[in-house]
Amino acid sequence: xxDESYNxxxxxxxxxxxxxxxxxxxxxxxxxxxxxxxxxxxxxxDRLHPxxxxxxxxxxxxxxxxxxxxxxxxxxxxxxxxxxxDSVKVMLEPxxxxxxxQGTIDSSLFETGVSAGMSNNIIMQLATIFGWDVDFALDIxxxxxxxxxxxEKYLDGKKVGxxxxxxxxxxxxxxxxxxxxxxxxKGYVQYFTPAGxxxxxxxxxxxxxxxxxxxxxxxxxxxxxxxRIRAHKGVDYAARRGTPIRAAGxxxx
Numbered sequence: 631x632x633d634e635s636y637n638x639x640x641x642x643x644x645x646x647x648x649x650x651x652x653x654x655x656x657x658x659x660x661x662x663x664x665x666x667x668x669x670x671x672x673x674x675x676d677r678l679h680p681x682x683x684x685x686x687x688x689x690x691x692x693x694x695x696x697x698x699x700x701x702x703x704x705x706x707x708x709x710x711x712x713x714x715x716d717s718v719k720v721m722l723e724p725x726x727x728x729x730x731x732q733g734t735i736d737s738s739l740f741e742t743g744v745s746a747g748m749s750n751n752i753i754m755q756l757a758t759i760f761g762w763d764v765d766f767a768l769d770i771x772x773x774x775x776x777x778x779x780x781x782e783k784y785l786d787g788k789k790v791g792x793x794x795x796x797x798x799x800x801x802x803x804x805x806x807x808x809x810x811x812x813x814x815x816k817g818y819v820q821y822f823t824p825a826g827x828x829x830x831x832x833x834x835x836x837x838x839x840x841x842x843x844x845x846x847x848x849x850x851x852x853x854x855x856x857x858r859i860r861a862h863k864g865v866d867y868a869a870r871r872g873t874p875i876r877a878a879g880x881x882x883x
Contacts, residue, residue: 638685643678656686658693666708669717674698674706702790724783726793732777739766751792752780759809759821760800762831769802776800
């Protein structure tokens with residue numbers, strides 16, 4: 631349920647910020663902060679994280695209400711009463727809308743997905759689902775196409791995030807793959823073919839997240855250091871530092 635705090639001017643927590651310092655900046659005492667920590671939801675004030683938001687509602691230089699926003703959906707509001715402060719946890723449920731998207735690849739899956747209105751997150755989900763069957767670095771051809779139904783989350787008519795892909799189809803070089811999401815009773819999520827077979831295979835085709843190819847397999851490549859023709863029997867990927875590398879398959883090293 632909403633409250634008047636949504637009209638407050640919220641400030642984001644920066645690395646190194648402490649509630650004690652933020653209260654001091656507002657001319658409020660550490661004793662006042664201690665009173666808030668003793669309320670029902672006072673433990674929410676134990677640790678702040680960069681990206682959390684706080685808001686102060688002052689009346690005649692006295693704290694009337696304080697708000698801690700952990701996310702768009704989870705907040706804690708502390709309000710002055712005759713006997714001190716009360717606290718309440720405010721949880722908002724986003725509206726989940728099923729959305730359809732489709733596209734035909736002209737240059738890359740990423741560019742086509744963006745043109746189809748898909749977010750980076752949904753595009754990566756799509757690539758992950760079909761990553762066991764399609765090498766998105768080497769196998770993609772002009773004319774490959776996809777279609778999918780996925781979830782988007784809205785709050786007050788504004789999109790605030792993505793959900794999951796429910797069903798998707800990808801056609802690569804004339805061969806079509808279809809995946810359907812299934813959640814079991816224990817909360818385990820997996821994608822299956824319409825025949826009930828898992829999309830997950832023994833090995834991923836491309837165990838790197840959306841990198842670019844810097845050097846392809848080439849029997850006649852000129853060696854960049856030796857400057858003479860030497861076969862290059864592999865594929866080199868160029869990626870920024872920090873790019874996730876996924877295990878190609880299960881096993882022990």
